Amino acid sequence: xxxxxxNIMASLSVFTIIxxxxxxRLFQLNQNGNFAExxxxxxxxxxxxxxxxxxxxxxxxxxxxxxxxxxxxxxxEDHEIDDTTDERDDLIDLRGTKVTYTITSFGSLxxxxxxxxxxxxxxxxxxxxxxxxxxxxxxDINRLRLxxxxx
Amino acid sequence: xxxxxxxxxxxxxxxxxxxxTQKQLAEKVGVTRQTIVAIEKGKYSPSLExxxxxxxxxxxxxxxxxxxxxxxxxx
Numbered sequence: 001x002x003x004x005x006x007n008i009m010a011s012l013s014v015f016t017i018i019x020x021x022x023x024x025r026l027f028q029l030n031q032n033g034n035f036a037e038x039x040x041x042x043x044x045x046x047x048x049x050x051x052x053x054x055x056x057x058x059x060x061x062x063x064x065x066x067x068x069x070x071x072x073x074x075x076x077e078d079h080e081i082d083d084t085t086d087e088r089d090d091l092i093d094l095r096g097t098k099v100t101y102t103i104t105s106f107g108s109l110x111x112x113x114x115x116x117x118x119x120x121x122x123x124x125x126x127x128x129x130x131x132x133x134x135x136x137x138x139x140d141i142n143r144l145r146l147x148x149x150x151x
Numbered sequence: 152x153x154x155x156x157x158x159x160x161x162x163x164x165x166x167x168x169x170x171x172t173q174k175q176l177a178e179k180v181g182v183t184r185q186t187i188v189a190i191e192k193g194k195y196s197p198s199l200e201x202x203x204x205x206x207x208x209x210x211x212x213x214x215x216x217x218x219x220x221x222x223x224x225x226x
Contacts, residue, residue, distance in 0.1 A: 002185055086182040087198050088189065147185075150194035 003066065003083045004092075005147050010062045012140040014054040019133045022047050026126065040122055047129055051136075092146045100139030107131015156220045157196045161187070164209045164216060179208045 001009075025043050029035045071077055111127035165171040173191070177184040182201060189195035190205075197205070206213045 002183065082183070084183050086186050087201065088186045088195055089183070150185075150189040150192060 002147070004085065004089055005144065006062050006066060007059055008140050008143050008147070010058040011055055012137060012144070014058050015051070015133055015136045015140065018047055018050050018054065019130075019137060021050070022130065022133065035122070037122065040126065044125065044129055047133070051133070088151060092143055092151070095146060096139040096143035099142045100135045103135035103138050104131055107135060156222060157217055158193060158220050159190060159217045161191045161205065161216065164211065168209060176205070176208060180204045 022043070026035075029039055029043070108128060108131065111124045111131065114127060115121060115124040161176070165173070165176060173187045174184045177187045180187070180201060181204065182197075186195065186197070186201075190197050190201075202213060202217055206216045209216060
């Protein structure tokens with residue numbers, strides 16, 4: 001598995017955990033009848049904070065663990081991680097981003113339509129965040145698929 | 152995405168250049184080993200610049216490394 005694939009796996013893991021946490025909390029709030037402003041704002045804050053901090057910390061952790069594993073395997077302490085990127089990596093990233101943008105756009109449209117049809121703004125913003133997280137996961141899956149297949 | 156219609160001779164040329172490894176070729180061209188693997192298998196068509204750089208490594212004209220196989224269109 002290349003360095004880029006490991007980074008995508010890290011991002012995919014973070015966003016899958018965030019999605020599960022977000023859906024679980026939404027379900028709990030809905031069950032308890034707490035689907036109201038202060039609780040939902042806290043949940044949005046946690047999700048956005050987790051997305052930023054989780055991705056950064058897990059990427060750093062992946063880098064460190066990869067380096068340790070490669071040093072153990074090669075027995076060479078001066079061994080450097082091959083994190084070279086080229087045109088194929090850029091194209092794969094571009095295709096993944098395209099999927100992410102497409103899903104985010106559809107999600108935003110659906111979120112705005114719910115508002116237009118009389119739902120409260122809380123629903124609209126919750127759908128916006130949900131579509132953003134799902135879009136990121138779909139983009140990462142597409143990137144991984146292209147790496148596994150060659151292109 | 153299926154196989155590209157751009158075919159190549161990279162495997163044969165590597166063999167004739169002292170069994171050059173994919174990693175060595177990748178380092179000389181300035182791409183990753185995975186990209187060389189994808190090009191060799193015909194799964195990825197490189198940019199013109201990378202194609203020229205590969206040809207330069209083998210000191211061969213471009214058409215000796217890559218060629219285009221036209222699709223057999225049923226008439």
